[in-house]
Each structure stands twice: as C-alpha cells, then as structure tokens.
Amino acid sequence: MTDGDPSENLSVEQLASRVGMTVRTVRFYAGRGLIPSPRREGRHVFYGPDHLARLELVRELQAHGFTLAAIEGYLEKIPADASPAQVALHRTLLAPWNPELPETLTREQLVKRAGHELTDDDLELFAALGVIEPTPVEDVFSVATAHLGVGVGLLEIGMPLEAAHEARRIFTDHGTQVAEELTGLFKRAVWPHIKQSGQTAEATAVIERFKPLTIAALVTAYEQAVDEMKREAVRRR
Incomplete structure (x- = not known):
C-alpha cells in the first residue's frame, strides 16, 4: 500500500x-x-x-x-x-437506472465525501462531468453521488477541464445514438415477440431487465474494443 x-x-x-x-x-x-x-x-x-x-x-x-x-x-x-474497480463496475451497471436522487451537499460535505481538498478548478471539472450542479446558495451543490467516485478518479489522473468537456460531449452524443438505436431495435424486434406471446402484462419487467443487459453489453464491447486497439498498437510496433 x-x-x-x-x-x-x-x-x-x-x-x-x-x-x-x-x-x-x-x-x-x-x-x-x-x-x-x-x-x-x-x-x-x-x-x-x-x-x-x-x-x-x-x-x-x-x-x-x-x-x-x-x-x-x-x-x-x-x-x-x-478488486475495488470490479466492485465499482456493479455500481456502474446500476447507476444509469437509478431514479434521479441527487444529494444537496455543502462544499465542506462534498470535500469529506470525495476524500480530497477541492479547488475551484476541481469543482469546475466536476461540473463539466455532470457530477455536480451549483445551487442558488453559494458553496452548496446538487451532487450525483453515484458518479462522484468517477469524478474523483478522473481528478486524480489529472484530466484537463477541456478534455472533461469533450468527454462529456462524446458520451452524450454516442449515448443518445445508442439509446435511439436500441430503442428502435426493442420496438422492432422485441416488442412484437412479447405481444405475440401474450406477455404484455409483464412488459415493464422485461424492459427493466433489458436496460441493464444493454449496459453490460456496452461495457463488454468497450473493453473488447480497447483490448483490440492495444493489440493493434503492438502489431504496428
């Protein structure tokens, strides 16, 4: 240690x-x-x-x-x-389907929760990542605590503010595209099957199960893509 x-x-x-x-x-x-x-x-x-x-x-x-x-x-x-990272993955799979339950924290409380002294630049980074939002009260923030650990991790590796803004744009753009395409797939290929089988009463439960499964698949696809990029870099060298 x-x-x-x-x-x-x-x-x-x-x-x-x-x-x-x-x-x-x-x-x-x-x-x-x-x-x-x-x-x-x-x-x-x-x-x-x-x-x-x-x-x-x-x-x-x-x-x-x-x-x-x-x-x-x-x-x-x-x-x-x-590992802590493997345990955190379970939170990653759960967090996107959690209702919006932000906590209101003072700056002092946020520092304690993050386990770091936080400069104004650090808070700006958290805001760029969507981890915090300012409130009308000075030094009081609405905090997406489920994602605070992600923000702290990016802070620790020294992520520049410009990169945080760009990363959020990438996540938003591609997340929207994936959501639209998967929703279309569900309506086109899954929902008709549910109707045909007479299980419409259980449709909500099926949809709720479908959500985390798609997130798990995205995480796996991302990991595989990163691994392939590493292998390709090795082959080029």
Missing part, C-alpha cells in the same frame, strides 16, 4: 464520512459481513479502497430499494478477491 494515498489508511470515522454513513451503520454492515475485516496494525484498524467500494455499492443498492437481505445476497455473488 502507498502511504501517499489517503484512501489506503482510513479510520472508521473517515470511511463513514466518505460514504455518507454513520460510524454505527458502517460497524453494523461490517458485523453483517458486507465488507471485509479491516487491516490491523497494533491497536489500530484501517480501511481501504475495497471497503469504500463495497459500501458505495451498498448505498447504490439501497437507492434501488433492495432490502438488507437482498443486499447481502447480491454481495455474496461478488468474489471476495474482487
């Missing part, structure tokens, strides 16, 4: 602040086995990115209306050795 990374050595109070939970709630979830045991060094215990990722997933599942038993069942299916 790296001493310079503050997320590697979190106290239970710091972990609770990062995920917007009380210390009591974090300890309750730890007692239920929803997060691994903390790392012990003498009389002190420390939490890291794995605990952070799993608790953020718990919050996402709660926002979807999962019961505690359902959350436990969901997490049991995630391998114990899954």
